[in-house]
Amino acid sequence: MSNAARKLAEILPAFVLFALLLVLWQLAVSVFGIREYLLPSPTTVVNAMFSGHINWWGHIWATGLAIFGAFLIAAVAGIALGVVIAWSPMASRALMPFLVFVNTLPKVAVAPLFLLWLGYGILPNMLIGALIGFFPVVINTAVGLMQIDDDMLDLGRVFNAPKWKVFAKIRIPNAYPYILSALKVTATAAVVGAIVGEFVASQRGLGYVIITSQSSMNTPLAFGALVWISVLGLVLYGAVAALSRVLAPWAEGQER
Amino acid sequence: MPRIIIQLDRVGMIYQTGSGPVEALNDITLDVAEGEFVSLVGPSGCGKSTLLRVAAGLRPMTSGSIIVDGTPVTRPIPKVGMVFQAAVLLKWRSILDNVLLPAELAGLNAGAYCDRARDLLKLVGLAGFENKRPGELSGGMQQRVALCRALLLDPPLLLMDEPFGALDAMTRDDMNLELLRVWGEATGSAGRKTILFVTHSIPEAVFLSDRVVVMSPRPGRIADVVDINLPRPRSVETRATAEFGQHSLRIYDTLTGRKAGAAGVPLQALS
Ligand SMILES: Nc1ncnc2c1ncn2[C@@H]1O[C@H](COP(=O)(O)OP(=O)(O)O)[C@@H](O)[C@H]1O
Ligand SMILES: [Mg+2]
Numbered sequence: 398m399s400n401a402a403r404k405l406a407e408i409l410p411a412f413v414l415f416a417l418l419l420v421l422w423q424l425a426v427s428v429f430g431i432r433e434y435l436l437p438s439p440t441t442v443v444n445a446m447f448s449g450h451i452n453w454w455g456h457i458w459a460t461g462l463a464i465f466g467a468f469l470i471a472a473v474a475g476i477a478l479g480v481v482i483a484w485s486p487m488a489s490r491a492l493m494p495f496l497v498f499v500n501t502l503p504k505v506a507v508a509p510l511f512l513l514w515l516g517y518g519i520l521p522n523m524l525i526g527a528l529i530g531f532f533p534v535v536i537n538t539a540v541g542l543m544q545i546d547d548d549m550l551d552l553g554r555v556f557n558a559p560k561w562k563v564f565a566k567i568r569i570p571n572a573y574p575y576i577l578s579a580l581k582v583t584a585t586a587a588v589v590g591a592i593v594g595e596f597v598a599s600q601r602g603l604g605y606v607i608i609t610s611q612s613s614m615n616t617p618l619a620f621g622a623l624v625w626i627s628v629l630g631l632v633l634y635g636a637v638a639a640l641s642r643v644l645a646p647w648a649e650g651q652e653r
Numbered sequence: 654m655p656r657i658i659i660q661l662d663r664v665g666m667i668y669q670t671g672s673g674p675v676e677a678l679n680d681i682t683l684d685v686a687e688g689e690f691v692s693l694v695g696p697s698g699c700g701k702s703t704l705l706r707v708a709a710g711l712r713p714m715t716s717g718s719i720i721v722d723g724t725p726v727t728r729p730i731p732k733v734g735m736v737f738q739a740a741v742l743l744k745w746r747s748i749l750d751n752v753l754l755p756a757e758l759a760g761l762n763a764g765a766y767c768d769r770a771r772d773l774l775k776l777v778g779l780a781g782f783e784n785k786r787p788g789e790l791s792g793g794m795q796q797r798v799a800l801c802r803a804l805l806l807d808p809p810l811l812l813m814d815e816p817f818g819a820l821d822a823m824t825r826d827d828m829n830l831e832l833l834r835v836w837g838e839a840t841g842s843a844g845r846k847t848i849l850f851v852t853h854s855i856p857e858a859v860f861l862s863d864r865v866v867v868m869s870p871r872p873g874r875i876a877d878v879v880d881i882n883l884p885r886p887r888s889v890e891t892r893a894t895a896e897f898g899q900h901s902l903r904i905y906d907t908l909t910g911r912k913a914g915a916a917g918v919p920l921q922a923l924s
Binding site for chain 1: 706709711728729731733735737739741743744745746754755757758759786788
């Protein structure tokens, strides 16, 4: 079997199931005459997704920016904190209890506070997403930096290599698979955070569309926004996956 | 009489562990001459790896003293080549970059060592693999790369910790010959590296070494030192000589506590 054919065979079952469910959904809605405000049919949803009645691009842009910003902040802050924790046992002892505490907070409940402090806009939504997403990055970065073969470290010790060099040349590349798999989790968390922020208070974004369509019983609009959100999530996830293939091709299939 | 390069004097090592102290080495006294090939054999856990690392200054010993090349060892000594049982190649680097790693870690200009790295790879039959990744190479090839890496800075001292232990018997025999060749067996002792070689294969130790140090179970002490005066360069035929068998038996007897000349040596112990 050729490579392309094998790939196709791999995704075909999921694709067929998906198509089947769509067809069933469409049929069910028309056969049972389900009301649109309860469950719109797929075609109605697609129509809503491209309807000119609302400024979709503006909302997609606002939410996309919040998601991307949340992801970037979580990634940068998470990796930096992970490096600090692995670098210094003292910093690790100081930071870890605090980080664990922050992670146990229900971040959704903190969202209103962020809005109170930062006002309306994209920034608080970004920060909520970052807050939800950064913890796995910290932990995975620190673990990836520290879970290393003692023999490998001896390579550095033999040459009295400075600590920063051992980090730059051995520990950090060794942590790539760990970091990249955490970033995939973070990509999803960033979406959740951004939408939660928009739910709490906002005048733009796909989360806002869902909230307002709910009050006007415009369910097709809510479904449309939902699909757009998952499109944004998939794009980010795909970008991270592509990045990891470029950055760490040797780590394919061994991520933890 | 050649110069003594490694001088271990009543070296002791005790690890402090969660479940109490573990004595890994006890009263190890050993001199190794420049250019000498010395093997350490002993049961697993008797402290062979510890001894290598202590000698290289990678772990602080608990008692005794070590002098390498006239200098007491208190921290990692520069220009030691290390080879471990696992090749521990950096899988994100190309083969060539793996070989160049010591130059980078030692703060030297890696570019200046490129030609030497290529020559070393050629020497061990890996020309053309420079741009491959470790994952694309077999275990034996990876171990060859590790050997090149250890040789890059031309260290006077090579410390090898069961470097061929994970290879199949045939590849291991090949690697033994290769190591002797790289060591410069045929060219005589002048300018040869000093090698401390850990193995738990008796035939491998006898085949390679000038001297075999036999260690007792934990805490590791020196139970016997066997001079191997088989002629060099050694070859496949060396393994078939009577002396080879005698040396192997003597080591086997020391390791197992069997009375010399008694019956019942399992064949695989000596092959
Ligand atoms: N880092 C360590 N911490 C505690 N105990 C250790 C450590 N390294 C080795 N040991 C113990 O010291 C003894 C000797 O180990 P090692 O030198 O690895 O033996 P060998 O290489 O001969 O198998 C073993 O009992 C081992 O459990
Ligand atoms: Mg060992």
